[in-house]
Amino acid sequence: MNNLVSFFQERGADIAIALQEHLVITFAAVLLGSLLSIPLGILLVYNRFKWINSIVFFFANILQTVPSLALLAILIPFLGIGMKPAIVALFLYSIMPILRNTYDGFASVDSSVLESARGMGYGTMQRILRIQFPLSLPYVMSGIRITTVYIISWATLATLIGAGGLGQLIVSGLGVNKLELIVTGAAGAILLALLADALLGWLERLLTRRFGRTSSIAA
Amino acid sequence: MIELQQVNKVYDDGFHALKDINLTIKKGELTVFIGPSGCGKSTTMKMINRLITPSSGKVLINGKDISEQNPVELRRNIGYVIQNVGLFPHMTIARNVAVVPHLKKWEQDRIQPRVEELMRMVNLDPEVYRDRYPSELSGGQQQRIGVIRALAADPDIILMDEPFSALDPISREQLQEELSRLQEELHKTIIFVTHDMDEAIKIADTIVMMKDGEVVQTGSPESILRYPANDFVRTFIGQKRMEEGPQGEPLRLSTVDDVMVTQPATTYPSRGLAEAVKIMEGRRVDSLFVVDRFRKLLGIVSIYRVLNMFNEENKTVGDVMRPIGYQVAPGTPLPVAIEMMSNHRLTNLAVVDDDGRLLGLITRGSIVKHLNEVYPTIVEQFASSLGEEA
Secondary structure (H helix, E strand, C coil): HHHHHHHHHHHHHHHHHHHHHHHHHHHHHHHHHHHHHHHHHHHHHHHHHHHHHHHHHHHHHHHHHHHHHHHHHHHHHHCCCCCCHHHHHHHHHHHHHHHHHHHHHHHHHHHHHHHHHHHHCHHHHHHHHHHHHHHHHHHHHHHHHHHHHHHHHHHHHHHHCCCCCCCHHHHHHHCHHHHHHHHHHHHHHCCCCCCCHHHHHHHHHHHHHHEEECCCCCC | CEEEEEEEECCCCCCEEEEEEEEEEEECCEEECCCCCCCCCCHHHHHHHCCCCCCCCEEEEEEEHHCCCCCHHHCCCCEEEECCCCCCCCHHHHHHHHHHHHHCCHHHHHHHHHHHHHEEEEECCHHHCCCCCHHHHCHHHHHHHHHHHHHHCCCCCEEEECCCCCHHHHHHHHHHHHHHHHHHHHHEEEEEEEHHHHHHHHCCEEEEEECCCEEEEEECCHHHHHHHHHHHHHHHHHHHHHHCCCCCHHHHHCCCCCCCCCCCCCCCCCCHHHHHHHHHHHHHEEEEEEEECCEEEEEEEEEEHHHHHCCCCCCCCCHEEEEEEECCCCCCHHHHHHHHHHHCCCEEEEECCCCHHHHHEEHHHHHHHHEEEEEHCCCHHHHHHHHHHH
């Protein structure tokens, strides 16, 4: 017990930094992913040439299948090492789930709702922002939630290209054969993922209650 | 006034949806576009708020060509009601009604009283319904909101695309009546699309009959019924005749199945007497058929018997009902049923299948309605003979 206390006293600052780095990487990746994928998903719904959609989804799927360690390594020649390539790699992973869910959410909005919106004089942007976006928010949110949980776990690998984060604790622990460090890093990542999942789940339910009063909302 | 001049619509795949439509729609009238599905009636209507653009020809509102107007602005000045209602599920009822006033940037203190006024117009108490969401309302209530939403910003023109056809028969009838009542006060220019001739006759000032992208006949319901322009119109206004069998054998065609009311007021034997009275009140009938869970007909109970026994609180419908005297099987020719009714002085007659299940009910009213639909020309002859019985 005393050991544990002194361990945390000794390593507290390192753990805090690792946690902070981990949060920054995750948050930046998900934010970038949302900024790209949500508008892109909306564009794809409105796109008339469906073959473009197939191509976009094809590439998003490919990105998803590249092993995370490999993707991190591939980026080193282009972006060097550190936080930047880590964020980029994880951002690439976040594209697919958010894109897919945004697309499905927008496509799920009842066509009669859209027809009446058009017929009553909503402009295209008004229709997207005031009708379709609120109605597909539960879908979009669940995409963000899934992505965030994945990325928190994958971000532990980012330390291998010098990005820090909770993975740093695990790797150092392995190096000096210190079990407490390994456990702290791993448990930290797990707790963070659970916490993010719960928080975003709560937000999702809140938004569903607020906006999702269609029978079609599931996901 | 709305004018369509030489309007054509040809789709990319070559389908000629509308052919040289020329129409003048009078201000303040309720004009019904009617025809079989695919005849172009909805397409024609959607030209008026530019949801569909003509391939050639012009649409004028009050003399102005609408193709020169901003479509979004135009639509805000034209009410629009669709078949599937299309209320916004994430907005409260009040917010839904206020959609167009909001888009037109009305002051908030002008919107709220307007919303409440409209809700009262269709007998939905604002205190109760204002903050509810569309999914909490019945189909009929939702479409009432759909209708007042179209009226909210007080447009001169309202387009209604089969607004009542997805509703149950009772709500449909109520909404038709409410629409007629509103129209008597408001005198809007309403374009109403339907495929239901009964509905058209009930509410229209002018009927525009369409087929295969062309206008076949235009006129008041009375003139169309009296002087159908061709066989198509004749068929359409007496559609039931065609469904039944070869023409020229009118007496062979009608069976009790055509005439019966398919949703007669029923109750279960375990119900109390007060409940029975309530159902009669709601359905405006003086007797109820008593059925079991499988719709097997057990008996009939009239308002007089219920009221006689009303003080005995323990009595149920099952205790006071009487057995059914006369009934007919499905497929029975109508004349047989009519003869039975007149010989035995019946006001109504149950149609019951082989397993004893109640299928429907023939009343004097339903016979008259049927004759009026199917044989408009011989109603007069028949009316006198029925009158003797009544």
